Amino acid sequence: MRPESLLVPTPAGLCCPDGGFHIDPLRPVPRAVITHAHSDHARPGHGAVLATPETLDLMRLRLGDGFAGATQALRYGEAVTLDGVRVSLHPAGHVLGSAQVRVEKDGLVIVASGDYKDRPDPTCTPFELVPCHVFISEATFGLPVFRHGDAAAETGKLLRSLALFPERTHLLGAYTLGKAQRLIALLRAAGWERPILLHGAAEAVTRYYAGRMDLGELRAVRDAAADELAGAVVLCPPSALGDRWTRRFPDPIACFASGWMRIRARARQRGVELPLVVSDHCDWDGLTRVIPATGAAEIWLTHGAEEALVHWCGTRGLRARPLHLVGYGDDEEVEAIEAAAGGTTEEPA
Numbered sequence: 001m002r003p004e005s006l007l008v009p010t011p012a013g014l015c016c017p018d019g020g021f022h023i024d025p026l027r028p029v030p031r032a033v034i035t036h037a038h039s040d041h042a043r044p045g046h047g048a049v050l051a052t053p054e055t056l057d058l059m060r061l062r063l064g065d066g067f068a069g070a071t072q073a074l075r076y077g078e079a080v081t082l083d084g085v086r087v088s089l090h091p092a093g094h095v096l097g098s099a100q101v102r103v104e105k106d107g108l109v110i111v112a113s114g115d116y117k118d119r120p121d122p123t124c125t126p127f128e129l130v131p132c133h134v135f136i137s138e139a140t141f142g143l144p145v146f147r148h149g150d151a152a153a154e155t156g157k158l159l160r161s162l163a164l165f166p167e168r169t170h171l172l173g174a175y176t177l178g179k180a181q182r183l184i185a186l187l188r189a190a191g192w193e194r195p196i197l198l199h200g201a202a203e204a205v206t207r208y209y210a211g212r213m214d215l216g217e218l219r220a221v222r223d224a225a226a227d228e229l230a231g232a233v234v235l236c237p238p239s240a241l242g243d244r245w246t247r248r249f250p251d252p253i254a255c256f257a258s259g260w261m262r263i264r265a266r267a268r269q270r271g272v273e274l275p276l277v278v279s280d281h282c283d284w285d286g287l288t289r290v291i292p293a294t295g296a297a298e299i300w301l302t303h304g305a306e307e308a309l310v311h312w313c314g315t316r317g318l319r320a321r322p323l324h325l326v327g328y329g330d331d332e333e334v335e336a337i338e339a340a341a342g343g344t345t346e347e348p349a
Contacts, residue, residue: 111136172234
């Protein structure tokens with residue numbers, strides 16, 4: 001069987017015609033396999049959704065109980081056969097419940113990565129290398145300029161600022177699914193013991209995480225007294241950093257945790273005083289480490305800087321091509337889309 005017949009790019013997303021399913025479809029389809037619960041990958045309205053238990057929980061939390069006609073949970077490493085195609089899910093290391101999708105038929109194995117990272121993250125299952133014939137990799141940070149460094153060292157910058165400016169609130173902009181909870185865990189590991197305050201948009205998902213791991217004391221920012229805000233860490237969506245919501249805090253310092261903070265112009269454009277280079281995607285080194293390690297002879301690249309990785313693969317003797325799938329964004333773009341859909345990032349009074 002040819003790989004191009006097993007998984008086919010379509011306007012609705014990546015489709016497996018023989019199995020009768022799409023992977024992370026962009027529009028409602030009869031059967032969807034979802035890699036993780038970020039809204040550019042997990043959309044409502046499908047007839048049936050197959051995903052990890054955590055991804056289904058998070059979709060339900062964010063989209064409501066009726067987000068799909070039917071759901072089926074599949075744990076890591078378990079397999080199901082869909083119309084003769086064997087499908088299994090494997091840890092992607094991106095956020096809680098995130099998965100790579102392994103698709104097999106007639107001895108041909110294709111792995112669709114979804115979003116992934118191979119760096120340590122205490123809030124989700126570590127990335128698993130899955131051998132395959134064809135590897136479909138994201139390329140969000142697929143340029144050599146993107147080298148993210150050590151997340152703990154970036155957290156250290158925040159702690160030094162907190163020590164230097166104990167009277168100022170530190171507003172920490174972070175994507176509300178995955179990044180926010182990882183930052184909390186990093187702060188706790190570094191010894192920060194004070195309550196961490198949550199913007200309303202971050203509460204539900206963070207409470208879900210906290211039911212599965214120790215994140216220390218968490219409080220809603222709306223419940224905090226005025227004298228508790230000085231020197232506090234407040235987690236919020238990045239889009240909230242420019243809201244009038246910020247006026248309630250004493251001389252706030254705008255912080256933003258993103259892989260895009262490697263580009264200082266982005267930080268300046270957004271008025272970010274303390275940029276933190278922390279990403280839940282692979283950087284260039286991660287991508288070029290994982291891709292050859294899969295053993296795949298053919299690489300398909302999607303949603304990102306595809307052409308640079310196509311060239312790199314060619315220098316390593318790997319066949320590579322871009323899929324040119326549209327509709328998938330990086331975390332910063334997705335946060336903006338969700339804010340626009342909700343109309344505001346400001347908390348209710």
